[in-house]
Amino acid sequence: MLLCLFALPLLALLFRVPPASLLQRLGQPVVLEAVRLSLLTTAAATCLVVVLGLPVAYLVAMRSFPGKRMLEALIDLPMVLPPTVAGVGLLLAFGRAGLAGRVLAAGGISLPFTTAAVVLAQAFVAAPFFITTAAAGFREVEPRYLDAAATLRAGPGFALRHVLLPMSLPSLLAGAAMSWARALGEFGATITFAGNLPGRTQTMPLAVYIALQTDLDASVTLSVLLVLVSFSVLVLLRWAPGRLASFRARAPRPAS
Amino acid sequence: MGASLPASLTLALTLLSGAGRARAQSDLVTVFAAASLTEAFNELGRRFEREHPGTRVRFNYAGSQQLVLQLQQGAEADAFASADERWMRTAQEDGLLAGAPTLFARNRLVVIVPAGNPARVSALPDLARPGLKIVLAAEAVPAGRYTRQALDKLAGAAGFPADYAALVLANLVSEEDNVKAVATKVELGEADAGFVYRSDVRPGVARATKVLEIPNRYNVIAAYSIAPLRGSKHIALARRFVELVLGDSGQVVLERHGLTRRSASDTAAGRP
Numbered sequence: 001m002l003l004c005l006f007a008l009p010l011l012a013l014l015f016r017v018p019p020a021s022l023l024q025r026l027g028q029p030v031v032l033e034a035v036r037l038s039l040l041t042t043a044a045a046t047c048l049v050v051v052l053g054l055p056v057a058y059l060v061a062m063r064s065f066p067g068k069r070m071l072e073a074l075i076d077l078p079m080v081l082p083p084t085v086a087g088v089g090l091l092l093a094f095g096r097a098g099l100a101g102r103v104l105a106a107g108g109i110s111l112p113f114t115t116a117a118v119v120l121a122q123a124f125v126a127a128p129f130f131i132t133t134a135a136a137g138f139r140e141v142e143p144r145y146l147d148a149a150a151t152l153r154a155g156p157g158f159a160l161r162h163v164l165l166p167m168s169l170p171s172l173l174a175g176a177a178m179s180w181a182r183a184l185g186e187f188g189a190t191i192t193f194a195g196n197l198p199g200r201t202q203t204m205p206l207a208v209y210i211a212l213q214t215d216l217d218a219s220v221t222l223s224v225l226l227v228l229v230s231f232s233v234l235v236l237l238r239w240a241p242g243r244l245a246s247f248r249a250r251a252p253r254p255a256s
Numbered sequence: 257m258g259a260s261l262p263a264s265l266t267l268a269l270t271l272l273s274g275a276g277r278a279r280a281q282s283d284l285v286t287v288f289a290a291a292s293l294t295e296a297f298n299e300l301g302r303r304f305e306r307e308h309p310g311t312r313v314r315f316n317y318a319g320s321q322q323l324v325l326q327l328q329q330g331a332e333a334d335a336f337a338s339a340d341e342r343w344m345r346t347a348q349e350d351g352l353l354a355g356a357p358t359l360f361a362r363n364r365l366v367v368i369v370p371a372g373n374p375a376r377v378s379a380l381p382d383l384a385r386p387g388l389k390i391v392l393a394a395e396a397v398p399a400g401r402y403t404r405q406a407l408d409k410l411a412g413a414a415g416f417p418a419d420y421a422a423l424v425l426a427n428l429v430s431e432e433d434n435v436k437a438v439a440t441k442v443e444l445g446e447a448d449a450g451f452v453y454r455s456d457v458r459p460g461v462a463r464a465t466k467v468l469e470i471p472n473r474y475n476v477i478a479a480y481s482i483a484p485l486r487g488s489k490h491i492a493l494a495r496r497f498v499e500l501v502l503g504d505s506g507q508v509v510l511e512r513h514g515l516t517r518r519s520a521s522d523t524a525a526g527r528p
Contacts, residue, residue, distance in 0.1 A: 096374070
């Protein structure tokens with residue numbers, strides 16, 4: 001029954017538009033522009049999440065310190081927070097009249113209504129998916145490998161680069177893919193913090209929502225596209241780790 | 257345990273939908289109303305509940321276009337108040353109404369700027385200055401359509417460049433999905449200017465913004481109409497709510513919230 005609840009809306013979307021006209025509608029400017037912007041912003045957001053999230057994941061997985069539980073709760077917060085709340089928070093923090101925004105404005109930087117604001121909103125909601133998965137990956141690496149590296153007088157940086165990162169690579173990739181998919185679907189924080197302007201801040205989910213009121217077919221086309229892409233990512237995630245593992249097994253030992 | 261999961265789910269769903277229905281059969285009136293009517297209709301709802309003890313009024317506020325979409329998809333409601341005639345006509349053509357719509361109020365567009373006025377906008381022609389951050393309602397939203405019409409009327413008027421509309425639209429940084437969101441972005445000081453209805457300048461917004469009037473000649477005046485809905489389960493109450501909105505006490509409330517009451521000619525015409 002739960003499966004019906006999941007599958008029926010997706011099937012309804014797919015059946016609404018015949019595949020041939022789906023391809024044709026993909027050429028509509030509003031659709032193309034939203035797709036382009038979504039690809040650009042989600043790629044940037046994922047990079048941001050990986051670069052800024054790696055040290056946090058390392059900290060959470062490998063070190064213990066006072067207040068760690070609080071930090072972990074803070075990291076998970078964006079996952080359960082209504083995205084609109086995230087948007088309001090971002091606006092009050094990084095908006096022109098916001099806490100940090102006033103400092104940025106003094107430097108001539110204004111974030112709201114820009115493509116950068118879209119990236120920031122996406123990174124905000126997507127980061128927990130990467131950090132959680134990456135931290136889990138780090139924890140799975142058996143300490144004896146790291147100990148061995150240390151015995152062989154490898155510095156922590158060397159061990160990180162040649163032992164920890166390669167061994168947790170599947171988790172890192174999975175986390176990056178998860179956060180990319182989450183960024184792709186981001187709506188509430190984006191429309192609240194970045195606004196809605198075609199070509200600049202109107203990503204695919206926003207275009208779906210706005211087109212719903214003017215051009216149902218364009219809306220459904222984008223919806224179908226989002227469903228297909230997101231589903232592919234999730235399928236890939238289930239299929240790829242095994243492949244990666246067997247690839248690594250065949251590859252020469254990294255630290256040798 | 258495995259067998260009871262679907263059963264309990266069914267039970268939960270039945271309870272959820274049943275709870276809604278049980279209420280609906282008692283005296284709950286659901287009114288779908290344009291977002292710009294929020295404050296005025298909330299007050300009218302309280303008045304209606306006082307006048308009809310035992311009755312509760314529930315509102316669903318959104319852009320008129322969003323409300324029509326919900327009604328088309330089978331949302332249950334008793335009355336619909338639209339901020340523009342086009343969407344009311346759509347509802348009528350789709351057979352959603354139980355009777356002709358009646359014009360009940362008008363609303364004028366104004367420009368609001370943040371109290372701090374960072375972009376130093378002191379008159380309407382300033383809005384064409386490059387680099388401003390202007391927020392409008394999206395074109396599908398009645399307020400957004402009216403705004404674009406008003407800009408077209410202003411283009412070429414005395415003191416305005418011929419390409420005024422294009423210049424202002426070039427400063428557009430966001431098309432909000434309802435007019436309240438426009439007011440919020442200006443209230444927060446994030447946008448330099450926004451086009452909203454007079455009725456959106458409620459006390460909170462008034463404190464944080466300054467209002468620039470758009471002369472009548474160039475303004476596009478929104479015409480609000482209301483009608484009982486065909487799907488209504490208590491049409492008598494729905495009609496009584498419509499009467500309250502049209503009646504003198506209702507009109508006074510609308511006026512207090514920045515709307516313009518309907519004129520004698522509207523009454524004669526009977527419909528928008």
